[in-house]
Amino acid sequence: MYAIVDCNSFYCGCERLFRPDISKKPVVVLSNNDGCIISRTDEAKLLGIDMAVPYYQNKELIEKNKVSVFSSNYNLYGDLSARIMATLSQVAGKENVEVYSVDEAFIDLHQVPEKDLQKMAERLKETVEMWTGIMVSVGVAPTKVLSKVANHFSKKNKVSTAGIMVLDTPEKIHSVLQATGIESIWGIGRRYALKLHAVFGLENAAELSRMPPEWARKNLGGIVGVRLLAELNGQSCIYLKNPLEKKKRIATTRMFGRPVSDIKEIREAVATYITRAAEKLRRQRSAATIIEVFVMTNAYVNTEYEYNPASYYRSRQLPQPSASTPELIHHAVQLAEELHRPSTRYLKAGVLLSGIVPDNSIQANLFLPPVPAQKQLMEAIDNINFSMRNDMIKYASAGLHKHWKMRQELRSPRYTTRWEELPFTR
DNA sequence: TCTGGGGTCCTAGGACCC
DNA sequence: TCTGGGGTCCTAGGACCC
Numbered sequence A: 001m002y003a004i005v006d007c008n009s010f011y012c013g014c015e016r017l018f019r020p021d022i023s024k025k026p027v028v029v030l031s032n033n034d035g036c037i038i039s040r041t042d043e044a045k046l047l048g049i050d051m052a053v054p055y056y057q058n059k060e061l062i063e064k065n066k067v068s069v070f071s072s073n074y075n076l077y078g079d080l081s082a083r084i085m086a087t088l089s090q091v092a093g094k095e096n097v098e099v100y101s102v103d104e105a106f107i108d109l110h111q112v113p114e115k116d117l118q119k120m121a122e123r124l125k126e127t128v129e130m131w132t133g134i135m136v137s138v139g140v141a142p143t144k145v146l147s148k149v150a151n152h153f154s155k156k157n158k159v160s161t162a163g164i165m166v167l168d169t170p171e172k173i174h175s176v177l178q179a180t181g182i183e184s185i186w187g188i189g190r191r192y193a194l195k196l197h198a199v200f201g202l203e204n205a206a207e208l209s210r211m212p213p214e215w216a217r218k219n220l221g222g223i224v225g226v227r228l229l230a231e232l233n234g235q236s237c238i239y240l241k242n243p244l245e246k247k248k249r250i251a252t253t254r255m256f257g258r259p260v261s262d263i264k265e266i267r268e269a270v271a272t273y274i275t276r277a278a279e280k281l282r283r284q285r286s287a288a289t290i291i292e293v294f295v296m297t298n299a300y301v302n303t304e305y306e307y308n309p310a311s312y313y314r315s316r317q318l319p320q321p322s323a324s325t326p327e328l329i330h331h332a333v334q335l336a337e338e339l340h341r342p343s344t345r346y347l348k349a350g351v352l353l354s355g356i357v358p359d360n361s362i363q364a365n366l367f368l369p370p371v372p373a374q375k376q377l378m379e380a381i382d383n384i385n386f387s388m389r390n391d392m393i394k395y396a397s398a399g400l401h402k403h404w405k406m407r408q409e410l411r412s413p414r415y416t417t418r419w420e421e422l423p424f425t426r
Numbered sequence B, C: 001t002c003t004g005g006g007g008t009c010c011t012a013g014g015a016c017c018c
Helices: A010-017 A042-046 A055-064 A074-092 A114-132 A144-156 A170-178 A190-200 A205-209 A213-219 A223-232 A263-283 A325-339 A372-387
Strands: A002-007 A027-030 A037-040 A068-071 A097-101 A104-108 A136-141 A164-166 A250-260 A286-296 A313-322 A346-354
Touching: A002 A074, A002 A114, A002 A144, A010 A027, A010 A037, A010 A068, A010 A074, A027 A042, A037 A042, A074 A097, A074 A104, A074 A114, A114 A136, A114 A164, A136 A144, A144 A164, A144 A170, A144 A223, A170 A205, A190 A213, A205 A223, A213 A223, A250 A263, A263 A286, A263 A325, A263 A346, A263 A372, A286 A325, A313 A325, A325 A346, A325 A372
Parallel strands: A027 A068, A136 A164
Antiparallel strands: A002 A104, A002 A136, A027 A037, A097 A104, A250 A346, A286 A313, A286 A346
């Protein structure tokens, strides 16, 4: 059996933690650049504020109803996420926990006797809520997909389920599948939901589960669909992921706070992003062989998102894998210069690192000199930046003023990760 | 005027090799 | 006129997730 523990309106929950005055009020959190609404409390959902819609389109509704609005504060959310995951590990055993996202974890419950599943789910929920103050919902079922279905059901029916749904009999599974719309199944996105409804007339998860595997292979993305159907039918085939696995692509991409044309500013932005990406790379003890850079102009034609990455995109294969910030900056800035067209208004830029290998297996290139000193230098800088604060030591090419930086006008204090921003209490 | 960011997996098709 | 077959690797694109 698997459990999924999922935080309720996670980002909003983090904001409320230090603001008891808004604990019962509607709250929303915005994406980077204060662009879209990416987290809503139940009170905000009731007002008709939808997920992922642009902030400006809801501004009137928000102001009229005195909704509290926050820019995203990733320092705060990241720190609380780490505490939640540590709590789950302590209750369920570290080896049984898969951190699935910033606010969710799967837990392998094979060692828990069937009769104790409900009690275990309660313990997980109560401990996280008591130790961190963040509310969670728990779904338990024989497969990961069914545990997500159970979790979704418990969130939709908070009162009758008390935030916990254990699917331990065929009858319970069937009735919850019947109550789950096709579009709410983990693995069915917008495209498939439309198609399943329009072409095949499927409405709920129970109906989907009765389709034959060959049909899924043909109409639901091949083997992916076959697995999804098997999981819905209680046959587990998506297992806990190995926590030691490393990322295969590392990206840092951002909207600018305003349109940018100046090559100087584009260079600064790309140098800043690649510095971040290189830190992520070294943190997982990897090196990269492929570096990609893109810049983007306005991607919206009226309200349609429309962009052609090929025209703004360049990539380069490095002569040997690298994790050295100055070296990566050098290549990234060159690529950005090749891309840049004068008097073009760019709104976004990004860098991606791939071709990732372990940093201890870097193949020496016969034609290039070795760079052991680089590695020590990077380690020293990371130690200072990770332990004190980001950007304690920075690269001149990343710029000092960063006029292009994203807007974050409504960010709350970083209560738990900055001495200067600790909350006060009397 | 204002529209996020960072990932995953799978498949098809072309290039290339013997 | 007739023009192999099988394997591997890479890339682009399509779907999905939170």
